[in-house]
Amino acid sequence: MRTLAIETATPASSVAIGDGADLRAMSVNVDSRGHVGFLIPAIDFCLNQAGWEPSDIELVAVDIGPGPYTGLRAGIATAQAFAAAVGAQMAPVSSLTVIALRAATGRRRIWPVVDMRRGLVAVAPYRPLPGGVAPDGSPEVVNPQDFKALLESEPSESLVVGDWQALPETTWTGMHRVRRGRPRYPSAETLIEIADMRQRLDKLAGPGDVRPMYMREPDVQINWKSFRSEGAWPSD
Amino acid sequence: MSGPLILGIETSCDETGVAVLEGLEVRSSVLASQVEEHARFGGVVPEVAARAHVEAIRPLAHQALTRAGVHPDQLDAVAVTRGPGLSGALSVGYAYAKSFAYSLGKPLYGIDHMEGHLFAPRLSFPGYEPPAVVLLASGGHSQIVHVKAWGAYEILGGTIDDAAGEAFDKLARFMGLGFPGGPAIDADSVGGDPDAVKFPRAVRDRPFDFSFSGLKTSVITYLEKARENDSLPPRSDISASIQEAIVDVLIEKTFNAVEATGVEIVGAGGGVLANRRLREKLIERAESKGVGLFIPEPSLCLDNGAMIAGVAIEKLNQGAAPDALTLDVDPGMTLA
Numbered sequence: 001m002r003t004l005a006i007e008t009a010t011p012a013s014s015v016a017i018g019d020g021a022d023l024r025a026m027s028v029n030v031d032s033r034g035h036v037g038f039l040i041p042a043i044d045f046c047l048n049q050a051g052w053e054p055s056d057i058e059l060v061a062v063d064i065g066p067g068p069y070t071g072l073r074a075g076i077a078t079a080q081a082f083a084a085a086v087g088a089q090m091a092p093v094s095s096l097t098v099i100a101l102r103a104a105t106g107r108r109r110i111w112p113v114v115d116m117r118r119g120l121v122a123v124a125p126y127r128p129l130p131g132g133v134a135p136d137g138s139p140e141v142v143n144p145q146d147f148k149a150l151l152e153s154e155p156s157e158s159l160v161v162g163d164w165q166a167l168p169e170t171t172w173t174g175m176h177r178v179r180r181g182r183p184r185y186p187s188a189e190t191l192i193e194i195a196d197m198r199q200r201l202d203k204l205a206g207p208g209d210v211r212p213m214y215m216r217e218p219d220v221q222i223n224w225k226s227f228r229s230e231g232a233w234p235s236d
Numbered sequence: 237m238s239g240p241l242i243l244g245i246e247t248s249c250d251e252t253g254v255a256v257l258e259g260l261e262v263r264s265s266v267l268a269s270q271v272e273e274h275a276r277f278g279g280v281v282p283e284v285a286a287r288a289h290v291e292a293i294r295p296l297a298h299q300a301l302t303r304a305g306v307h308p309d310q311l312d313a314v315a316v317t318r319g320p321g322l323s324g325a326l327s328v329g330y331a332y333a334k335s336f337a338y339s340l341g342k343p344l345y346g347i348d349h350m351e352g353h354l355f356a357p358r359l360s361f362p363g364y365e366p367p368a369v370v371l372l373a374s375g376g377h378s379q380i381v382h383v384k385a386w387g388a389y390e391i392l393g394g395t396i397d398d399a400a401g402e403a404f405d406k407l408a409r410f411m412g413l414g415f416p417g418g419p420a421i422d423a424d425s426v427g428g429d430p431d432a433v434k435f436p437r438a439v440r441d442r443p444f445d446f447s448f449s450g451l452k453t454s455v456i457t458y459l460e461k462a463r464e465n466d467s468l469p470p471r472s473d474i475s476a477s478i479q480e481a482i483v484d485v486l487i488e489k490t491f492n493a494v495e496a497t498g499v500e501i502v503g504a505g506g507g508v509l510a511n512r513r514l515r516e517k518l519i520e521r522a523e524s525k526g527v528g529l530f531i532p533e534p535s536l537c538l539d540n541g542a543m544i545a546g547v548a549i550e551k552l553n554q555g556a557a558p559d560a561l562t563l564d565v566d567p568g569m570t571l572a
């Protein structure tokens with residue numbers, strides 16, 4: 001299937017198009033604030049490279065997070081609108097899965113990391129399989145201490161990939177069975193590959209099934225502290 | 237009626253609005269309000285708003301097109317609010333609209349939200365044409381604008397601190413009346429005496445500007461003292477008096493602008509225009525001054541997609557260039 005992949009879950013956004021699992025064109029941008037301005041010109045560039053029209057796209061793959069929200073939403077809105085306009089199917093994919101699939105390992109359990117800011121990271125365990133990975137537990141949002149405890153309780157050796165540079169150096173002290181590796185960010189190229197697998201497994205979605213994976217309650221700040229919440233009158 | 241078919245998308249604050257216009261005829265206009273989600277917090281929370289937009293935008297766009305009986309291929313252009321507003325909220329609508337327009341091969345017009353409000357009465361009243369003075373009052377904005385021609389605006393004045401809707405919200409919250417404050421105070425004021433307490437109104441030396449911080453302080457001081465002395469008046473009297481003060485300020489400044497510009501047409505928009513007392517007094521004053529008053533129906537006063545599509549039609553008529561694909565939202569966009 002002719003596939004468009006949109007990746008905006010981390011500071012590195014990217015767009016790719018592929019025919020089945022074959023990558024045809026790709027564009028990358030490392031600027032956490034440039035998503036909305038970057039995406040459509042990048043898609044346009046990729047389609048031109050392949051000599052395709054937007055209406056040639058049959059499948060839109062998109063990273064649904066976890067990741068910083070504004071970019072994530074811009075990517076999802078772009079993907080949904082594209083799919084709705086040209087009548088394409090969709091493949092929503094977790095950023096953690098995209099990172100884990102690119103991690104090269106034979107036997108170590110893989111822990112992809114996405115920086116959620118405010119000292120928190122999203123993590124999830126994956127088991128390596130021949131030609132792929134399989135989730136081996138639920139994703140969680142944790143602080144560095146909790147992540148360290150998770151890794152320490154691992155029965156076997158593990159490989160931490162993704163944006164582990166977002167964690168303090170002390171996370172790794174004494175962690176002899178933990179290795180750190182690449183990639184740092186998810187990439188649209190991997191999304192093309194995953195979308196192809198999903199298609200083979202007959203596991204595609206409609207645009208209505210695609211929503212962001214936040215994993216955190218919204219930050220709520222109302223700047224009205226000087227006002228009493230109970231009101232001037234006794235409650236009636 | 238006929239004319240270009242435009243899809244209009246609005247996501248600048250706490251309403252997701254999508255509409256299809258054929259010329260100036262509204263073929264469909266659908267809205268997902270987030271009022272209940274924000275009521276829990278007592279105000280609009282940007283992250284909550286952005287989350288709700290991303291849930292609502294695709295089904296609403298689908299609904300607007302279906303209700304209008306329009307296939308996306310038939311559209312002549314896509315219009316979307318580019319600013320001003322909450323950046324996370326704007327970027328959902330802008331990203332959606334841009335991608336939709338691009339993949340269909342249609343031009344995209346990024347529209348100033350305020351210009352949408354200024355244009356909205358035109359969708360209800362063919363007689364509403366510049367030059368006009370327009371009062372915009374909502375939770376996010378309070379302005380008095382001189383519309384010299386479509387596309388030529390002068391902001392004569394506005395709020396120095398809180399928007400009118402915000403003043404209602406904060407005072408309603410202080411009085412324990414809930415969110416949004418405008419409708420809450422409006423409802424509570426029924427049977428109350430608007431002259432019970434004379435709260436302050438004027439900003440001296442600035443004929444078109446207003447400020448609500450003095451009113452806020454005055455209400456709070458008054459109520460705290462009254463509570464101490466165990467002499468709280470009926471709540472409806474205070475609601476009516478607060479409402480009267482806000483309404484008086486908006487009316488006075490609007491008609492100062494009418495006098496200064498000599499226009500014969502007054503328009504109005506924004507959520508605060510749902511306030512019954514404000515509508516009443518606007519009608520009264522317009523009649524006594526002999527000027528035409530155009531307040532669109534409530535659904536066009538609130539944030540909506542139709543007004544955004546309407547401005548795009550005007551832009552098409554003027555042969556304006558569509559947005560470049562590289563553009564992003566502009567949360568601080570200004571009219572003039």
Ligand SMILES: [Zn+2]
Nearest residue numbers: 353374506539
């Ligand atoms: Zn508005």
